Amino acid sequence: MSTRLFGRLTAVTLLAAGAALTQFPAAAVPIPGGQATTIFVPGADGIQLNAVITAPPDLAAHKNPLVLQPSGWGMPSVGSIGSAYKLSSTKGFVSIEYTARGMYLSGGQVDMLGEKDAEDASAVIDWAIANLNVDPDRIAIAGGSYGAGLSLIAAAHDPRIKAIVADSPPGDIGEALSPNGTPKTGGPVALALAGVATNRFSPDVVRRGLDAIVNHDAGAFDSLPNRYLLAQAIPQLNAHGTAVLLAHDWQDSLLPVGPSYALFDQLTTPKMLFLVPGDHSTGGGPGQVAGLPNPIWDAGIRWLDHYVNGVDNGIDQEPVVNIQPADEPGGSFVHRDSVAEAAITGRDFTLSAPGGGVLGADPAESWSQPMTSEPTTAVAAIPYVTGSLAQLGLAPALPLASVDRNCAAVWRSEPFSNGAVLSGIPSVRLTVSPSSPDLTMIGILYDEAPDGSGKVISYWPITRHALIPGRAARFDWDLAPIYWNLAAGHRLTLTVTTQDPVPFESSTPLGSVNVFDSPSTVELPLRAS
Template sequence: MAPRRKTVLLALLLLLFPLALAPGTPATAAPAITALRFADIPSGGVTLKATVVMPAARGSYPAAIMPSSWGLNDLEYVAQAQAFAARGYVVVSYTPRGWWLSGGEIDTAGPQDLADLSTVIDWALANTDADPARIGAAGVSYGAGISLLGAGTDPRIRAVGVLSGWTDLAYSLYGDETRHRQAADLLGIAATLLGHPGAELTDKLADFAANRDVDQVVTWASTRSAATHLDQINANAPAVLIANAWGDSFFPPNQLTGFFDRLTGPKRLELRPGDHAIAELTGLAGLPNDVWTSLARWFDQYLAGRDTGIGAEPAVRITPWNAPAEQYPTWAALSTATTRYGLGGIRTLDGTGLLGGAATTGWSKALPTDRDTVANGGLVLLTNGAAAFTGRRPWIWLPAVDRTRAGVWAAERPTSVTRLRGIPRLHVNLSGTDATGTVVAYLYDLDLAGKASLITHAPAGWHTTSGGARTLDLGLGATAYDLPAGHSLTLVLDTTDPLYYDDNAPNRSITVTGGSYLDVPLR
């Protein structure tokens, strides 16, 4: 059996396995579509492997171009390609260069990848019934990033679906001056096992791990970021749908909100519970899925000429971690007020400080630099991914947080539900710091039994030429969460988390001092 066919069969089995476990659904009539066919698309001296499916009847149809995710191939979208073809689309999904059986080396959404996307569009126009005036690009993760960047370089792309994608790759790697360890490690492992990373990517990942040549890695990542090319995207004015998860550990959603605000064409932002690419997962297996339904409505509206109503709906749709979906006209409209919770002095009895009221002075709390606690952000993909299916946030028993290793501040228990909506922001004063260092902040929902469910968290680092006193202003991960009546909003600060590299010297300490506070956006 030919290698291509073996690869195809293996991928099909992996993709269709969930369908074998799913309950059966009644068959429904759908327009006839062509059988899935494979294509080799020459581009820039390499051959890209692709699959094609479209309506069986000849005509002129909108096209959906779908680059595959990091580590996957063109068969990733088999179920959705068939669904879109049944809606009247030509669908060409392809494996970007350097992955699986496509030629060349991984370009990480660089100029070669963007040229390839345009070449795939050329090929679709020459070899299918695709309408040149109705071209869309969409994908999950890597495919999302390539699609959005491609909308800035190729004006033929009139609609984009950015599913679990990034807008600022440098932020994804170095957000708040802290290297995101587990996410980068997994990207490197996938590239080594399933692709051809080449010298450029290998060198950049090695530099990232070794914390060297940071400026060069940031420059490399920034050129591969839609935020850097926003003017070109706005000039082309595609209709952009961005869908992501609150707990995305690869591409944290804080990077999306400002970018979304600055988009000037038709746009929509959707945020749901989960982690990277988890919300789209069941749709890839052909099961009903909100994200893919939104993408179909979006493409129907802006490519197929069908009024689905999505263009008239509020531009922001969120599903909180523990509440029904909500819609808002803008990102800023999520919150109607901000409450400041001052950090107070630590009580001797239980080692906990008060969170609330005016920020007080005259106190301090020392944190050792190389001692972890049970407070953590969990495991990349797994922790927040499981929460998307179970509806339960990861939790710890708060009394188990070692107060000699962490600072803990708990708010008074409100008598009504507190609705957190947006990005909590921590202002923390530090003393006795080294020239470089890291702290990690966790915001919890604490019940009466001591169970603390994680609402959001974020690390913050600094890299300076001298130590001493300093102030950090940190945006925690964007969130939407209803704190139940009688529960306490609780902040934990420590210096180590397995999700991230820290830049703390061993056997040292960092001291949190008075005047620190937490601003929480509420509705």
């Protein structure tokens, strides 16, 4: 679809939205290759959901496949207009883009991916079958971000949904907002700001949000019924035989890639996974929103055409796992049959005293070194910025010599003369004697170039409470999964700091002195070239 044609489509659709936000029936507006209608459709318990319907021009002539495209967080119903238009004009789908309950013009209160959201999808399907000449045996759902979460819970709830495309879904809501018990500085705030002008929140959601933002409660969202959304959906998706296409961005700072990476292999249905550089939904966004050429949504449209329409387009014979290295935006994909096959077996590297800073030291070495808890230049990420720059090939490089070795532990490997590949989940295992009952640590793994500049490969925090001051404790935690090509002559550098205030809130008291001890190691999914 040309940019000119898409602009024309968007203008027509938005004009229709302004003129036809009424109860059904609403006048259909002709668009190139089809028709568009703005409407309210009934959701569960009688609420009305604002929707945009795009459909082929011959809607009444025969039964049509249906795809629901629920909106993202705080997004109006046209958030998937690009993919919706392609699905209706080239694949014959009736596409219903609808705004989730409690958002914009839709009724009710935000359900936070709960049972009412799932019931809404089923109600929209019922209405479409009754009113839009839809084939009840050819139904799909597709979305990004919150819409991807809605797609997962809807397909798990309703076996009529034969196929799903879910880009950047919230796999674990509690962990996304407070990873390893470490509150993010921007996650709950960004969600609140994105929804405060357009969403209607229940008292429960308001309470949770205030606890997270004002009271810095790391567990504010842990008790949501669908907290473990992806893990809870997979058994039902398997039971229904739903064909599932998942996608995620490596540097997603809002809804991290971890659950999609860790749980994908548990699907026993027809499945496909895309992992690409970028921040939240930036990898697939151009295809979903604008209908631009895009590997994720181009595959997603073919996926629905095959598993819903039965078109023999060969996608069922293509590689299951499709990985674009995190450091190579726009580069070639690595193809594997599973995430497990893509992962490299981890290698243990012993860490020396941070003063010496050796990654790959003598395991027999015994050491102890104090570290002051103060911020330094070791910054894991600037949320929504670092990943977006990485997608453009502009990932920022930090002069690692600027990291204050009194405030952050730094360990460096020898240069890899022929380069190396990291594929999998790095793990950090440290021994630390805290000076207070509360300790936060942030591990950051860098790709260090010969000039001493480092680009972030992977990072993740950990926070523990009720520690005994002065008593050594073990801290074992995983960094975010990654696929990264290390260039010849580059080395790996690991930093661990107790203060990284840009992305995370630290429970470590400022100015406190914590003692790092042996034995300490890092396990890296590494293969030297």
